[in-house]
């Protein structure tokens with residue numbers, strides 16, 4: 131494998147420091163139908179597939195994003211990443227976490243915005259799938275992170291981590307994909323002026339029925355739906371967003387998928403609510419910023435309950 135193709139395979143897991151572990155667990159096991167796989171060292175590990183965990187929760191007086199972890203396919207690739215980080219002068223911590231954190235080997239560092247990242251290989255695999263639930267999940271699909279300078283953050287994910295740009299919305303937000311080919315495994319943008327942090331995490335059900343069952347569950351449990359059913363222009367995915375105690379979660383299916391030998395030419399899409407939701411075509415003002423449009427949409431949702 132040539133060094134130029136060095137790239138994580140997929141988003142692996144998100145580790146969150148939370149204010150109230152019981153409240154967070156209620157959200158992550160009911161609104162998002164994850165299953166506890168282990169409690170270890172004060173942390174709760176939650177899974178939706180055969181991987182040991184997709185989400186890690188840890189009670190803290192300082193709630194926030196502890197880490198976004200990206201899976202690397204082989205130890206040889208992880209070693210190559212270690213050499214690359216060293217060569218580029220990126221400060222990192224390397225460690226072995228099999229007993230303590232259920233990943234064999236990791237590299238931890240931060241992106242230029244300060245978002246804490248990890249590359250790991252060989253997470254413990256569970257011997258059986260999770261107990262079947264009404265809402266199936268295929269994978270944890272992407273995170274979107276705040277970055278005060280989206281162009282600088284994008285250059286890091288592209289040039290240091292080997293990801294490929296899928297699409298931009300103006301130069302406000304960039305979506306990048308990893309080796310698994312889904313339109314974005316990571317998005318970075320300057321949301322409302324935030325310099326860093328987690329904007330949302332997305333899970334991928336197999337289709338519309340599972341999305342709608344998830345939506346019915348969220349409504350019944352009373353968690354706020356922050357953006358209701360929509361189809362994104364960049365990825366073409368259909369889904370909805372809802373807020374838990376720690377972050378916003380998204381359920382969406384139908385994202386564009388790229389193969390390694392046919393990468394896309396990234397588009398520079400116009401800002402506007404119909405870029406966020408193509409079903410808003412003809413209803414939006416393109417002079418408004420996306421942030422303004424999102425605020426207006428949230429106000430409309432509040433007004434209509």
Ligand SMILES: [Fe+2]
Pocket residue numbers: 272274330332380
């Ligand atoms: Fe998303």
